[in-house]
Amino acid sequence: MLIPYLLLGATLFVLGLVGFITRRNLIIMFLCTEMMFQGIIINLVALGRYPVRAASAGEIAPPALLDGQVFALFLVAVAAAEAALALALVVLLYRHKATLDADAWKTLRDDG
């Protein structure tokens, strides 16, 4: 039962990645990063529920199985911080040029 969860998480991550590459709206790009976080959360929790047993490790102690959920909680905290900062930046950029087009800011990148 582990593999379908991992595949679904990977699919969500890849969809978010493709969206981040191809969309030009800054807000949608950040929504896509949130979607990648969702894929990772599914991965973490599924790995906690159906642990992969190493050949030599033997039984896994029950408290260790909650680690996936604890990590996912930290991930949610990081995602909240990221959303706050990213949206503040988007608002600031929108005030500068009144557009959400990421290409409007391409002068910020390196030459080449």
Add this chain to the structure above:
Amino acid sequence: MSGMPFVAVVLLILGALGLFLALPGARRDLSRVALLVLAAAGGTLIGLVTGLLVGPAPLGWFLGCALVGLYSAIRVVTHPRPVYSALYFMLLLVAVTGLLVLVQAEFLAVALVIVYAGAILVTYVFVIMLAQQARPPGYDTQAREPLWGCLAGFVLLTLIAAQLFPARPAETSATSPLVAGTVEAVGARLLTEYVVGVQIAGLLLLAALVGAIAIARRRASAAHGNEGAT
């Protein structure tokens, strides 16, 4: 690359093609068909993997949540109007919450709904409303390099999926003894083993709060003398 069936590769190719055609900027009349192809390919892939590796056990809830999640994720990426993208993201959250309940992470599921749907998504919708224009601007209806983006996604997902298909199906999946993800169990773990992490997370959130206020309060005119400063 051991045990990946040929059908899975075909489905992944179909999915990449569908995503390419469904992204904004491709031909308008094809996008609806492309969405159908994409959703069908994704659903068949998940169903195939589940059927191959787990067997036709009562997995209806998993498949249902996975399909809803996949479809709404596709719509987040492909919808030309940002408000609808945000709303579809909320639907994705509901699906993910269902999956978390299925793997007995009840507390995490509730926390996800409160934090994401209650706080993060509302902020997104606020900003989208703030920056809304009368008709959809060009950067929403025209994707940037959709071909290369879909190709990169296809290669990455194929590599990951090839690693996921094990040589022998029963290699993994020792279901852990039932530990409920209640507040008590997770909280005890959080406040004993990971208490330093909790402190650091609090510090991070505080820093993000102060930083966001500092960034958003800065006058645009102070840096650039041009219009639009309110």
